[in-house]
Amino acid sequence: MKTLFTLAILWPVVLLAHIGSPNVFYEGSAGPYALRVIIQPPDVIPGLARITVRALASNVSKISVLPARWDTGTKGAPSPDPAKPVRGDANLFAAELWLMTGGAYSIIVNAEGASGTGTTVVPINSVATARRVMPRWFGGLLGAWGGALVLALISLIGAATRESVLSPGETPSRGRICRARATMVLGTGVIGLALWGGKVWWDAVDRDYRNNKLYRADRLYAEVRTNNSQAILELTRNVDRWGARPIIPEHGKLMHMFLVRQPDLEAFAHLHPVKTGEHSFESALPPVPAGKYRIYADITHESGFTQTLVSEVSLGADANATSFTPTDPDDSWRIGRINLLTTKSAHCQMGSR
Amino acid sequence: MPFVEAAIPTLSSTVLARPTAIAPWYFRLLVFGATCIPIGALWDISWHSTIGRDTFWTPAHIVTYMGGLIPGLVCGWLALKTHFFGSESERAAAVSFWGFRAPIGAWVTIWGAFTMLLSAPFDDWWHNTYGLDVEILSPPHSLLAAGMFFVATGVLLLMVSLQNRSPDTENHGRFLFIFTGGIMLLMAAVFLTEKSFPNQHRSAEFYRAAAITYPLYLAALARASKLRWPATIAAGVYTGVLLLLIWILPLFPAEPKLAPIYNPVDHMVPPAFPVLLVVPAIGIDLLMRFPGRRSGWLRDSALAVGLALVFLALFMPVQWWFSKFLLSPAADNWFFAGGEWMPYASKPGPWIHSYWPTAAKEHIVPFKQLLWIGLFAVISSRVGLAFGTWMSRVKR
Numbered sequence: 001m002k003t004l005f006t007l008a009i010l011w012p013v014v015l016l017a018h019i020g021s022p023n024v025f026y027e028g029s030a031g032p033y034a035l036r037v038i039i040q041p042p043d044v045i046p047g048l049a050r051i052t053v054r055a056l057a058s059n060v061s062k063i064s065v066l067p068a069r070w071d072t073g074t075k076g077a078p079s080p081d082p083a084k085p086v087r088g089d090a091n092l093f094a095a096e097l098w099l100m101t102g103g104a105y106s107i108i109v110n111a112e113g114a115s116g117t118g119t120t121v122v123p124i125n126s127v128a129t130a131r132r133v134m135p136r137w138f139g140g141l142l143g144a145w146g147g148a149l150v151l152a153l154i155s156l157i158g159a160a161t162r163e164s165v166l167s168p169g170e171t172p173s174r175g176r177i178c179r180a181r182a183t184m185v186l187g188t189g190v191i192g193l194a195l196w197g198g199k200v201w202w203d204a205v206d207r208d209y210r211n212n213k214l215y216r217a218d219r220l221y222a223e224v225r226t227n228n229s230q231a232i233l234e235l236t237r238n239v240d241r242w243g244a245r246p247i248i249p250e251h252g253k254l255m256h257m258f259l260v261r262q263p264d265l266e267a268f269a270h271l272h273p274v275k276t277g278e279h280s281f282e283s284a285l286p287p288v289p290a291g292k293y294r295i296y297a298d299i300t301h302e303s304g305f306t307q308t309l310v311s312e313v314s315l316g317a318d319a320n321a322t323s324f325t326p327t328d329p330d331d332s333w334r335i336g337r338i339n340l341l342t343t344k345s346a347h348c349q350m351g352s353r
Numbered sequence: 354m355p356f357v358e359a360a361i362p363t364l365s366s367t368v369l370a371r372p373t374a375i376a377p378w379y380f381r382l383l384v385f386g387a388t389c390i391p392i393g394a395l396w397d398i399s400w401h402s403t404i405g406r407d408t409f410w411t412p413a414h415i416v417t418y419m420g421g422l423i424p425g426l427v428c429g430w431l432a433l434k435t436h437f438f439g440s441e442s443e444r445a446a447a448v449s450f451w452g453f454r455a456p457i458g459a460w461v462t463i464w465g466a467f468t469m470l471l472s473a474p475f476d477d478w479w480h481n482t483y484g485l486d487v488e489i490l491s492p493p494h495s496l497l498a499a500g501m502f503f504v505a506t507g508v509l510l511l512m513v514s515l516q517n518r519s520p521d522t523e524n525h526g527r528f529l530f531i532f533t534g535g536i537m538l539l540m541a542a543v544f545l546t547e548k549s550f551p552n553q554h555r556s557a558e559f560y561r562a563a564a565i566t567y568p569l570y571l572a573a574l575a576r577a578s579k580l581r582w583p584a585t586i587a588a589g590v591y592t593g594v595l596l597l598l599i600w601i602l603p604l605f606p607a608e609p610k611l612a613p614i615y616n617p618v619d620h621m622v623p624p625a626f627p628v629l630l631v632v633p634a635i636g637i638d639l640l641m642r643f644p645g646r647r648s649g650w651l652r653d654s655a656l657a658v659g660l661a662l663v664f665l666a667l668f669m670p671v672q673w674w675f676s677k678f679l680l681s682p683a684a685d686n687w688f689f690a691g692g693e694w695m696p697y698a699s700k701p702g703p704w705i706h707s708y709w710p711t712a713a714k715e716h717i718v719p720f721k722q723l724l725w726i727g728l729f730a731v732i733s734s735r736v737g738l739a740f741g742t743w744m745s746r747v748k749r
Contacts, residue, residue, distance in 0.1 A: 008704075011625075039385050044484040072613040079608070097483075098406055098611050100698070132482040138474075145471050149464065152451075156460055159448040164457040165746035168446035168518075202492050 009291070030111040031118015037109055039122060043130035043175055045213070046100040053083055053109060055091040062112040063093040076170050080110055082199050099126040102242075104304035118251065123304055127215035127242070150191055159189035160209055167213040218243040220309035224285065224316075230325065231285040233271075235297065237309065246300040247275075251326065255281055258296040259313075267291070269333035271326075286333040287324055290316050324335040376515055378425050383462075384536075386423030387508040388535070390501045391539040392594065393417030395527055395624055398489065398546065399602050402622040403697035405611030410736075423712035424504050425466025428459040428603040433460075439630045444705050446518075448749050458516060462507025468500030476681055489547055489631040498544055505540060508713055509533045514747045515575055521579070532582050535590020538630070541566050542591060550625050550694065554676030558724035560669060563628070564730035568664045571634055572657070575641040576741025584641075588634035599690050609697035616697050625694040632668040648742045657738055661730035669718075678704045 034056035041049050052064045062081035083095035099105060099350040105121045134142075162172045162180035174179070219238035224231055235257075237243065247254055253272040261267040267288040273281035283296075295311040368521040393416035400413045407414070432455035435447050438452070449453040476493035502609040515526030542549065546561050565586040580586060602621040609618065640663050644656055655695050678684055685691035718726070 029640055040486075044480075044482065046485040067612045069613040072615065076613040076615060077611045078612055078614060081610075085696065100405070100611050101613065128484060130482075134478060134482075142475055145467075149468055152464055155450055156457070156464060157435065159450050159460065160457050160743075163448040164514075164749050165743065168374075198492055198495070201495075205483060205492070213484075275462065281576060 014127045017304060019147065022125075022129055023123060026120075026122045026196050027056075028120055029118065030120035031108055032115040033057070033111040033113060033118050035060075035109065035111060035120065035123050037107070037120075039107060039124055041124050041126060042099055043127055043128065044132075045102045045128045046098060046291065047128075048108070048125070049097045049099050049126075051095045051097060051107060051109075053093045053095075053111075055093075055111070056058050058091055060091065060093075060111050060113040061094070062110075063108045064095060064112075064134070065095045066108050066110075067097045068108055068306070070106070073106075076110065077108070087160075095267055102127050102215075104301070106304070123306070125305055128209070128213045129165045131210070131214060150195075153191060154184050154188055156186040173238060212241070215242060216240050218309055220295065220297055220311040222313040224313060233273070233283050233285050233313065233317070234276075235281040235283075235295075235311070237279040237281075242305065243299075243301065243307060245303050245305065247299050248302050250298070250300045250306075253330070254299070256298045257283065258298075258335075259290045259293045260296070261288070261293050262312075266337060267293075267333070267335050269331070271331045271333075272328035273297075274327055283331070284314075284325055284332065285315065285325045286326070288315065288333055288335060354688060355660060359483070376529065378516070379431070380526075380529060383427055383508045383511060384533055385418055385422050386427070387424070388420075388534055388536050388594075389416050390420030390505060391536060391543050392598070393420055393594070394501075394540070394543050395598050397623050398543070399598075399623065403609065403618055403620070404696070405609050421466050421469040421500065421504055422509055424462045424643060425469075428455075428462040428466075428507060429507060431455060431459045432463065438451060439446035445534045450656070450662070453469045456511055457505045457747065458511030458514060460507070460510070461510060462504050465500045465503030465505070465507060468503060469497055470500075472497035475693070490543070498540075498558050502537070505533065509537060510744070510747055513744045514682045515749060516579060517745065517748050522677055527578065527580050529582055530585045531574065531578055534578070534583070535587035537592070538567070538570045538587050538591040539594055541570060542595070542627070546624070548707075551676045551679040551705075552707060554628075554672050554679075555708045556710075557718045557726065560665075560726050561722070561729060563663075563668065563672075564665065564726045565669075565733055566632075567630060568637075568660060568730050568733040569740070571630075571637050571664070572660050572734045573741035573744065575637050576738055577744035582635075582638045584634040584637045585631060588628065588630040592627045592629075592631055595624060599623040599626065600687065603687065603693065611698075614697050615700040616695055618697050622696055623690045623693055626684075626689050628668075629671050629675055630668070633664045634670045636663040636667045644715075647736070653738045653742070654735060657731050659687030660734040661727060664734070665727060665730055676708075680708070682706075708718065 004201075012136040022041055022043065023335035024037075024039040026035075026039070036054040036056060037315075038052045038054075039049055039092040040051075041047075049067070053062075053065075063083040065083055066074075066077045066080040068074050068077040081095055081097060083093035084160070086092040086094050086274050092106065097107065103126055105124050105126050107124060109120050109122060111118045111120075132195070158180045162176055166172060166176075190338065217238050219237045223234045223236075225234060226232070235255075250256065254275055255273050257268070257271045257273055259269040259271065269286055269288055271283045276282050292312065292314050295309075295313060298306065299309065300306045376576065393413055396413035396416060397407075397411070400407055400411060432453060435443050435455045436453045439447070445456050446456070448457045450460050472493050475496060479491065479493045511527050512530035516524075516530050519525040519527075522639050526614050545566060548559055548562045554698075571587070575584040577583075600623075600624045602666070605621045606619060637660055640656075640659055643650060679689060679691065682691070685693075695701070695705055
């Protein structure tokens with residue numbers, strides 16, 4: 001899950017997603033064509049990504065899509081899949097693509113029309129995020145069916161022992177009937193053992209899924225310290241398997257951090273902490289009012305995989321220091337009610353209130 | 354109540370005197386259906402190794418469904434026919450199951466077909482919960498394999514009952530029985546695919562899996578069949594069907610439809626070359642000449658040790674050295690399909706022509722592991738003999 005709140009629009013490209021919503025919304029150009037692309041990544045991997053492409057002008061006749069993994073690129077991608085036009089809307093196209101492995105993918109969107117061809121690339125994360133439980137009615141149905149099969153199998157074992165070796169018309173002796181019953185008891189034990197083995201196997205697969213495949217963002221720990229009356233926010237990243245690759249800058253910054261006061265949203269800061277250790281960062285805190293703050297820290301790994309790390313910090317009166325030297329010249333903050341989730345909000349000037 | 358024995362009809366003496374063993378027309382249909390199961394499974398593995406993407410209705414899936422549907426429907430019809438419309442002799446030559454009468458093989462096949470059906474919604478839920486599985490072995494696939502196994506076993510039992518009811522001067526059902534046995538050997542080999550690549554033929558894990566599986570089938574068939582070379586013929590069926598797929602599948606062009614593609618194949622990927630089961634099968638057939646079809650608990654236990662020793666003494670050295678050839682450039686051709694089995698999602702590298710695990714300094718089977726392999730082979734042979742003894746007496 002990731003969240004990107006863009007406040008400064010410098011390029012005609014917007015990528016948006018939200019914490020709690022894994023979908024990717026993209027609006028940009030594929031050559032001469034303006035497109036809006038919405039991607040619903042699968043929530044289990046391997047799984048199907050659902051892609052919707054809207055041509056923002058009526059000049060696109062064909063859309064095709066293909067997935068390219070970060071380490072294989074287009075060389076390791078299959079031939080493009082055509083996106084089918086959606087009935088009733090000439091500018092809307094839909095496709096599905098299998099994402100077979102976890103990691104960073106690019107969905108390459110090709111557009112064709114009267115103005116020629118154009119291509120654009122939409123990055124997405126392919127991770128397992130769903131934790132499903134079998135519905136009761138479904139489990140009951142499978143259990144009933146399976147239970148009937150178990151009973152049937154035990155009966156078959158009895159029938160096989162009791163009668164299958166007799167000549168046609170011969171009746172089973174008392175000894176044979178007893179042997180059949182004993183075999184059924186033994187068979188019940190073997191079947192029980194097999195079912196128990198199946199349950200152990202299922203539990204192991206489920207445990208492996210929960211511990212190793214289900215996506216978990218790196219944990220982020222935040223602390224405040226004071227240095228010569230300047231409040232410094234220290235961040236430490238507890239790296240999980242998804243965060244093992246080194247971080248690379250995004251728009252020139254290794255980390256884009258957003259501080260949002262809770263619950264009134266009356267203070268907001270967009271800071272760019274600097275790296276102080278292998279997994280640690282720090283940033284000078286601007287003079288924001290005391291209170292509880294949510295931290296959203298966006299990082300990008302070498303593979304293109306992005307994460308939004310979440311934490312909380314309580315800022316006391318010390319945070320509102322009289323002297324403030326920003327860590328990064330692009331740091332900005334705002335005090336007062338703000339509108340979030342805006343695609344074209346005003347750029348916050350450093351020092352503005 | 355399912356466990357109460359129903360009354361068994363007795364036959365008049367004229368009916369008992371009448372010969373009963375001529376292969377009905379639908380027996381060949383049953384064997385055809387059972388054959389569809391491993392062919393569909395191997396085709397599906399090739400499909401997933403080449404194209405990757407599939408739907409419910411791919412040709413490979415349809416062939417597999419036919420493998421369950423044809424025997425299931427035929428045996429369902431047979432059960433209804435026998436119970437409601439059967440003659441006195443037909444009902445007397447059947448077993449009782451929950452108050453209904455039909456041959457034991459028919460009931461086993463019907464059970465297998467219902468189990469295959471149960472695995473479908475379970476497998477669908479599994480994919481939606483844990484992701485599409487790209488392995489052969491998963492709990493729902495194992496349930497499907499169990500269903501397939503019982504479908505084929507039911508067909509096997511129908512064939513062997515025909516053989517056992519035939520006079521010794523006639524060979525009704527003998528070849529159908531052994532052919533079906535060979536198909537079941539192929540099904541077992543498919544289940545072991547992920548442990549049986551030539552690169553694994555110098556690992557204890559491969560020989561352990563082989564020792565648990567193959568002696569059971571070969572011993573059972575050798576005990577139950579009235580043919581002179583039953584295990585050899587069954588191993589020949591396994592080898593022949595697999596070779597046909599290895600030679601035919603690559604004739605069809607195909608390309609991967611899923612990313613990431615590390616190995617850009619342009620034709621259907623064949624299975625790996627079959628293991629040389631024919632060699633130990635010959636040894637088993639020769640050894641089984643001595644006790645013949647006589648059985649006894651102690652005699653069979655001693656025989657099991659002999660069968661295990663023969664199996665391992667022939668199988669291990671042959672496979673050990675033949676795999677060296679299979680991993681060499683000399684095997685990289687259409688006949689042996691050297692490293693051709695590699696799927697699109699595997700990164701090419703020197704590992705394709707090396708023994709696994711590549712990190713091991715030398716590939717030997719430690720003595721302690723050899724003892725375990727021997728023990729598993731003995732148990733497998735003993736269970737096979739027990740099953741074969743029972744099959745040799747099945748008449749209903």
